[in-house]
Structure formats: C-alpha cells, structure tokens
Amino acid sequence: MNSEDLLYAMALQHIPNLGDTTAKKLIRKFGKPENIFKEKRSNLLKIDGVGSTRIHELHHPGHLKAAEEELKFIENNNIQVHYFMDRGYPEKLKHCLDGPVLLFSKGNIELDKKRIISVVGTRKISAHGIAFCEKLIEDLAVLDPVIISGFAYGTDITAQKAAIKNNLQTIGCLAHGLNQIYPKSHKKYMAPVEENGGFFTDFWSTDNFDRNNFLKRNRIIAGISEATIVIESAEKGGALVTADIANSYDREVFAVPGRPTDKASIGCNNLIKSQQSHVLTSAADIAYILNWEIGEKEKSVQKQLFIELDEDEQKLYEFLKSSGKTELDHLALNCSFPTFKTASLLLNMELKGAVRPLPGKLFEVI
Template sequence: MDHSLSEASGDSPPLSADVSPDRTATIMLAMLPKIGPRTLVALLDHFGSAQAVLAAPGPALAQVPGVGPKLIHTIRTAHHHVDLEGLLKWCDENDSEILVQGTSQYPARLNDLPDAPPMLFVRGDITTDDQLAVAIVGTRHATHYGLKQAERFGYALAKAGVTVVSGLARGIDAAAHNGALNAGGRTLAVLGSGLGQIYPSEHEGLAKAVAADGAVVSEYAPDAKPRGGMFPQRNRLIAGLSLATLVVEAPDRSGALITARMAGEQGREVLALPGNVTSRASRGCNQLIRDGATLVQTVDDILESLGPMRESVTTSDGHQVRNASELKLNEIERTVLEAIDAESTPIDQVIARSGQATHRVIATISVLEMRRLVRRLSGQYVSRI
C-alpha cells in the first residue's frame, strides 16, 4: 500500500506549494521531541527516507535501536507534536530558511559527520566560499591577551579569504566574529539554541551583523531555549564546518577542548595558540600542544597546516584553490601557479601561459616551491603538489 505523510500522521495542515513531500517529511521528523541526531540517522538509514519513517508501522519502527514504545507513538502521531505550518511561517517572517541534508544548499562538509543533522535553520547565506573555513574557539572568560589574539586571527583569516566559524558566545567567540567582520570577510555562528532565542541576548546585534556577512546556524527549532547539553552537541557542527579548529584560550575544563577533540575525531586539524604557563586560561591550549596539536603563532601557520585539500574549491572570484596556502599569494604568484599542471609542465610552457617575463617566472617558481605548492622535477620541468 502507498502510504502518504498524511496517512501516517493524520490530517496535516496545508503547506505551501513549493514545499516538497520529502522536505516536509524530513522537517517534521527532525522536529519531533526525543529524537536525537543519532536516532534520526538510524531511522533514515533503516527506512531510506523520512517519508518512509513516518509511514512505517509500529513493529517496523521497533526494529531500530533506540526506538521504544513512546518514540513509536510520537512518530505515529507526528502532526500532534509539530506545527509545521507555523514553523515555515516563522522562517518566512524572520528571513530564515531550512536547509535539508541531501540538497545542494546543505553544507557539504557536514556530510562527513556520522550524526549530521538532517536539517539546519539558517539566517543569512552559506556559500561555496565557506568550504574554506577555520573555527576559532575558546573560553568565555578570556583575558585581554586572548581577546586580542582571537580578533587578530579572525581578521587575518578573513582577509586571506577564509571563513571564520565560531559559536557567538562571550569572550573568544565574539572576538573572532568581530575580527572577521572588521576585515569585511565571512563568518558563521553556530548556536546552542534556536534562531529565535539568541544566546547570550546581548549578542543579538552581533548575530544580525554575522547574518549580513555570513550566516547564523542552528539545528534546533527557532523557539528552543539554550540548555547545557545543547552546547557540546553544537560544538560538533563548529568543528564539522571547518577544515581546522584553532583554540585561542581555554582552561583545562572547557567546551573549546570538546570542540578540539571532536575536530580530531573528524580528521580535521587541531591548532592551538600557546599561552603563559602560569595562566589558567591557557592551560588547555598548552596541553593540546603537548598532546600533538599544531602550535600557531601567525595566520601563515594556519594556512600551511591545512595543506592540500581533498577537493579543490572554487572561490567567488573564480579561482580554483587546492591548497589553503594559495590564499596568501599575490596576483603574479597566482598567475604562475595556475599555469602549472599537476603533471610535469615545461617551464617554457609556464612562461607562455602566464604571460610573465622569464626571470619573473623563475623567481616566482622558487617562491612557490618554498611554500610547498610546486615541485621541480628537473631543471626544465615543474608540477603542482
């Protein structure tokens, strides 16, 4: 029998014509109470789609680990628990949108997570440029040194064309966002609450500025108030959206260390700014360095640590970036690099393609070689790394 969403969950409220059944089902399922990310993933893996989950009979739902009688009842009566029409109306009235996993708008990097949220609420825009992103995190109780460094790195990364990701919290997070905004760059803020419950409330102005030059992101319903357990959960998204996570200041018990651990588990780079050995605020950073995190002093350290990327990224200015260090190149260096293939390329061909003088190309190749972007194969041949 062909079960529709309404058959599975009663008479659903009318929806806009541009809301597809698959998207409708995913939103409804994700908004049900007592369903965490891992249970959602398990349900979707088992049934293949949100529509199939909502249409499934109780015995079939019971076969999924973690799904008991109460949750089965919730799924079978989904429309009683989710005001879908009201949710969509709120998003429309508050310049927000819902990004569903599996669509082109959903951040590709989050697909690497085993418990990626099936949907995100977003105010602002997530673009292809945001694939080049670095998280900056740290303590809410930052020192003057920590605040200045977070702002400095946020500014320098944004100037280099890297999106700065953080959590809109007091202290290091806010300084990092402000640094990126002051540079005229992009920044993403991931919330541990809903978009309608900005926390802390004094950062509503900052959230508005972030949305204008990036995006404010949450996996929670707009009216979800912040609770302690929501912040560690959102930290996986901060790490997941980023190629690397930089911890600027963190005591030995800090949420920033959770983000760093999650970044490591996700196979992302973990970076730390060293601090005074007598400063409680730097204990976590110094421990990370002791345990193998990359010590960072300048933005060049960050870009070098990222190295070659799994997939090249096309930036908004049309350049193909394969290595984050390319972001620091000047126009001539970029022109020469783009004239070099991944395979063996004759230097004479590089000169012809780039349109630069011979002596300038030779000198530039030496610079690119020192930056580990190209390698000489012989006196007359070169290739990209």
C-alpha cells in the same frame, strides 16, 4: 526538498530522544521522511537504535502539529532550511554521523568551495588573546576563509568582529532558535554578521535557551569546518569539548600555547602536550597544515603570511617585487640604505626564503 517532505522531516526531528544519527538511519532505509511514519512497526523494529517507545512516538499527532507551526515561523521570517541530503547542506557536516537532519540559517551564507575554520576559546579572553586572535584573522584574510564561532562572549565575538573588519564571511552557530539571541548584549552585532555571513542552528523557535544546548551546538562548530582553533582555554571549558568533537571527526585542531602559570592557557597547553592539537603560533601554521594553496592573486602577500620581515626588510622586498632583478648598489641607493646594511638585510631575507642572489650581485624575490 518540497514542503511535504520538509514537514515530515521536521516532525521526525521533533520526536524526543530519537537523535539525528537514528533519524538519518531511518531516512536512508525508507527513503522519504513521510515513509517512516507510514512504515510497518515490525520493519521499524529491525532498525538498530529504534525501540518500541520511539515507534510509539512516531504516531503521536503532536509532532506533525508542531512541525506545521514551526514551518509557519520559518516562512514568515525568511529562514533557510538545509536538509542533510540536499546539495546546499554544508559539505563537511554531511560526513558527521550526528550532524543535524535539518539545519536552519539566516543571512548571506555561501560555503561552496570555501576554506572554513572555527575559532573558539574562553569567554574571559585576555588582552593578549584578543590581540593574537585579531592578528591571526588579519593575516589569514588573504586566503579568504570563512570564520565560524559561537557568537558568545570573549573569543567567539572577538573572532567574528575581526572577520567582519577584514571583509571575511563569518557565521555564528547558535544554541537556540532564530527568534532570540544570546547573549542579549550581542544583538548589536547581528546585522553586520548577517550581512557578512549569518547564523546556523538546529534548534526551533519553541526551544527555550538552556546552557546544556551549548554541547549540542558545539558539534556543528566542529563539524562544519576543516579545523578548530582554540585561542585560550582554562583547564575545563566548552572550547575543549569542541576540540574533542573535532578530533572525533578527524578534523585538525590547533591550540595557541601560553605560559604554564596562565590559567587561560592550561587547556591549550594540555591539548598540545597530549598531542590532541597542533601548536599554533601564526597564520602560516594553519595554511601549512591544511595545505591551503596560494592562488596567483594572493602571491603578492604570501611572504607577509609565511615570513616575518621587519620594516627595513619589507622596504627592500617591496622595491624588488616592483622592480624585478636589481643590483645591490642600485637597491641600496633607491632604498636609502648604506650598502653594507643592504647586504646584511638581504642575507637575512635570503635565510628567511624571501629573496635569492643571482650572478652579478643581483637579487630577486622568490
């Protein structure tokens, strides 16, 4: 959009209590944002959700003035602006009624034709939760998903660091403007996140940090992705709010089950028990539910994602993969296993769906 349209869109976003849902309704009705400010009062009153108080606010000069100042900040800080009707706006977020009119970003974000998942959870993540989160993202890496989170303590930063480690794009959705960072201790992670993805927010540089902003931020985390994954959560918490929003958007939700006595698992267990989420035990669950197809270049590691092979089974699998159809005795000899053990391993692998037997005591990978 041109600078004039952007100015008026920002002025519209600045009006208190107008809300993104009503703002988008007005834009779709009257076309360009500028037209709304010039429309007759009587026509505006016909729009559901637009009252006389909001119409009065439209003509307050302070909104255009504030928009001009924020535009200077945007231009001076290399910030990208995404308008909800533009092609560059996140596709799935376009289908959310309360998605932001304008979304601001920094970094190297590329979402076109990408698989996108959100990972959320408690700020007080356990060692078990950290290990599961890291392994999950490591196993998903072959599918090249974008990892979305909130850049907060605990689960959020664990997921985003794991994404960077596995060369995946990761995006932090912030509850404040792009002129600050919360928590301050995560400032050291800003550069690697921007290098491997970036940050989204619909808050301005003039918006002071407020914990209540997290609720508004969570709709972006839930709306931008195909699915929301809850690693750990107490009985109440922001992660459950995000899961609830994701459900309201008809997105998939996954929760990692835990022991009933673990406080950090109560929220996840309740999501599963109330059928508000799928049970998540491995990366394969996500790929299966989301129907993520495996491309040719990814098939070599497909079995590692969907089938757990022990060390000996993996050795046989790799040999078969590189050698093609192989006779039992030849396989045992080259892998340095007794024939009886090789036969037993192959049977287990057949039951797991990793190999299949052929006539003449031959085997091949599936």
